[in-house]
Amino acid sequence: MGWLKTGSSKPSAGLKGVLREVLSYKSAIAGIVILLFLIGLSVYTMVTIPLPEAIQAWRSSEAWSRNPRNAQPEWIELFYGRRLPRTIKVSLGETKASEVLREDGTLSVSWVIHFNYDYDDFPSEIIVFFNSSYVEKPVVEIYWIRPDGDEILLKKHSLRRPDDRLYLSNDLGLELKLERLFESKIGKKPNFTVTVEKGLFSEYSQDPRVLKGVYGMRLEATLSKNDVLNAELVVYGTVHGLAGTDHLRRPLIIGLLWGAPIAMSFGLTTALLTTSLGLIIGTISGWYGGKIDSVIQRIVEINAVLPFLPILILLTTFYRIDLFIILLSVVVLSIFSLGIKGTRILVMQIKSYPYIEAAQAYGASNMRLILFYVIPKILPPVVPGMISSVPGFVFLEAGLSYLGLGDPFLPTWGKIISDAQTNGAFYKGMYYWVLEPAFMLILTAIAFALIGMALERIVNPKLKEL
């Protein structure tokens, strides 16, 4: 144990010296850069999306109704080499309506809205959201105007409630109608299932081919005098934002961003608590010896054979699980780890050093000896160990979330993976859903591991030569 040698071995000359030495390792620089990135990300997240807002948004499904479901991140295009559809939202409010007053005092109103569709793939879903107030339920006729000029009556719909929604994609009647339209246009059955999206956006051809150009939708309704009708057409894309969305249309970016501060603070806090408490217990054990030592050693040995994960699972099923409870349980279960034995032996060694005896001779108390003479000596090898243990705790939290034992409210990386798993992400080819949080987890782990390893080499010169 080279670092333990008093005097002759070089002590870390302050924080500055350590930092300078750390920076002489390229891997450590990489680790620090990643860590700084993650910290920057966390700060940015916490400032721009305050936690209560994030939790609220993450839990409500309504907030995300205009997002596509299970959409891939936008940059996935780079791999496909095609322009994938973004979500297009067009509202009636933006267009002028033409009104005709009837004799019976009702208004016959008609709107036309237009949008350009220029993607290489079909949209994932089409919904019309209504927002109206009326005396008597109005009937709305919806026409689709294709770039080639064809106009199709999509539906004659009587509003069921003021904020009714028309899920065009799910409309089997419409689907059949479109299929017949295709049959008549090309003279035979097309080679594909004419879904609503394909029926509306494909050329009339044997195989589905996106018809690019300006589409229109015309709405015609008969309203009473004071009725108000507004509607929004949402043509959902297949890609969304930087990170895509999940099965509840939630943008994964929020979970990925918030996952960083949560994972890091959980990992760091648990590592810090378990290491420092373990250090104190080990020091007491080694310093005082005797009965205290025996008791602590027995606890450590019992703790070593106790199954950690099952107990944790048991605990989390009994109590209301939140991150704090998980943290506490992990800490309690980890402090009596085998690491204490190592600390204890180091302390016993240090206790026999001449400089301790010298301090006893000038009257230093046990407390002073432990705090100022022993702990600073054993800290150097403990700190890199602590840093290196962070990824373990980050993965533990992710693992618990994955098992459904995590905090149910917080958006964490483990939760995202768990959601992906239950929704068969891999099976359905939605790799991004798993790979993104996994990437973040690994990035975090690598950052801490690289820094920890460099520190380890600095305090333990024997490793330097490797």
Place this chain on the structure above:
Amino acid sequence: MNSEGRLLELEDLRKWFEIRRGFLSSKVNYVKAVDGVTFRLDEGMAMSLVGESGSGKTTLGKTIIRLYEPNGGRIIFQDRDVTHLKANDLKWYRRMTGLVQQDPFGAFASHFTIFRSLEEPLLIHNTVKSKEERAEKVFKALEEVRLTPVEDFAYKYPHMLSGGQLQRVAIARAIILEPRLLVADEPVSMLDASVRIEILTLLRRLQERLRLGVIYITHDLATTRFFSEWALIMYAGHVMEKAFTQEILRNPLHPYTRALLTATPEPNPENRNRFKQVPPGEPPALIDPPKSCRFSPRCPHAFDKCFKEEPPEFEAASGHWVKCWLYERS
């Protein structure tokens, strides 16, 4: 204050270490490291404690400054019985005594600067309140041991100093609380021959100037001469001979003392042409030492009585005590 400048008196002092055989066994053995030591040391005097390793010198030294609690006998310091002091009284005693250890490289916490190492005793005993006064004391102590300019040394870490320099710092630390008694446990045995004299001279000057009582532990008889008034020869936990240093060197009486004197090397080109007449063998195990004279297995003069009875201390000449049957007055 105290009678006739008397500083320290040991009466039949014993320090036995308990050794338990095996895990469950209740049978206890003792290492009789210090087994009945009696002597007196006056203020401002230095006493050499000489003997081979394992003879109990360190144990005796540590028992005197109460790093160990004696199993028997008494320690009287300034007319006060300190044998079993506790808590605050013990803290007082810690201030009155100082220790210089053998290994200068291990004697300092490597994470403390020299300044901090010297400041620690002051902080613990709170003898001076202000930071400025403490700094002044630290610098003064460094000056005392000639580590000047003091600023050059105060803020260094121990590994930046040589063994000799560190041993000076150790001395500075031992005197910073202005103790009356200093135990120097082989303070130069790990240093180069060329710096030994320098350190010993320094220690001697301090002793004379501060009227310190010094117990100088060594295995090298040659250095006792100019650095102590008294000498006490230890072997296997017993005091074999004690007298003025000059007296012992000029007129060694105990066969063990004579052997030590013969064995001590001196620079002389004639040496290579002769063998040294020294007793073979090694000191006995202190768990089960000979019941009679502890030197008898190696002694060239041993006779019947030596193997039967332990000799008492005989006063062979005035103030010259020898624990050997050869000096029994018939």
Place this chain on the structure above:
Amino acid sequence: MSSSKSVLSVRDLKLYYRTRKGVVKALEEINFDLEKEDTLAVVGESGCGKSTLARALVRVLPRNIHTYEGKVILEGRNVMELNEEDFRREIRWRKISIVFQGAMNSFNPVYKIGYQVAEPLIIHDHLEKKEALKRARQLIELMGMPGVFADRYPFELSGGMKQRAAIAMALITNPEIVILDEPTSALDVLTQANIINLLKKIKNEFKLTYIFITHDLGLASELANRVAVIYAGKMVELSSADIFYTQPKHPYSKGLLASAPTLSTDRRPEFITGVPPSLIDPPSGCRFHPRCRFAWEKCSSEEPAMFQVGEDHLVRCWLYGDGK
């Protein structure tokens, strides 16, 4: 010089270590000749390069060597030219063996002493284990230990006994030259005296040549008929022991002698002030000048050579050099 009669001649031996802080010039311009049955005492403060010299001669070196050059002529042959394999086969332990500094604490705790003493025989002479063990036991007895100690483990032996075993290990291959690097420095005076007696005895018995490294001039005089003083990596005085102990010339040698306490005279020991210099950036001129009482300008600007001051007496000091 007299290399015809000598068993060992060293010429311009130089060894530098590479470290993070710079190149440590641990040994430079080392020249000496040894005749059969000589004992050369190599003395100097710790860190002056004594162990480096020992290791350079048997070529047991750490990895961070920067420079290693010069001539080591053993029985008329420059062994520095041998490759590692030949050196191991023909020289190390066969012709020249070593008791390393702290050897008694370097025994492997899990092997019996007898086996460890016999190991060089098994490795270098490819002797059968049984035969080697028998020889080891004989040698252990010759060292003044009971033969049964061969069957003990290192921790069962006292320091003195382990040191005897270490010496046995150096002798088992019947070398001509044995290097003893501070062989008694951790031992008590009585044990030390016994071991010195033993070294004298076996030297006579086996007609050995010793290189005896120590920082204790008193101890050196127990064995040496020649003395080499090293200061800061360079030899500063080389002469016969008889001359050296009665008329030392170099100011450093004088200081060393004056610092040795004696029991037989009333001389008060004195000391050399200051500390040895760094070997990474040694002082200019005479390396001793910052501590020397006699130094003048020339000493700090020009480096003195080894000047001949008498038959078989060389001194590296301007006091004895050109025009003075």
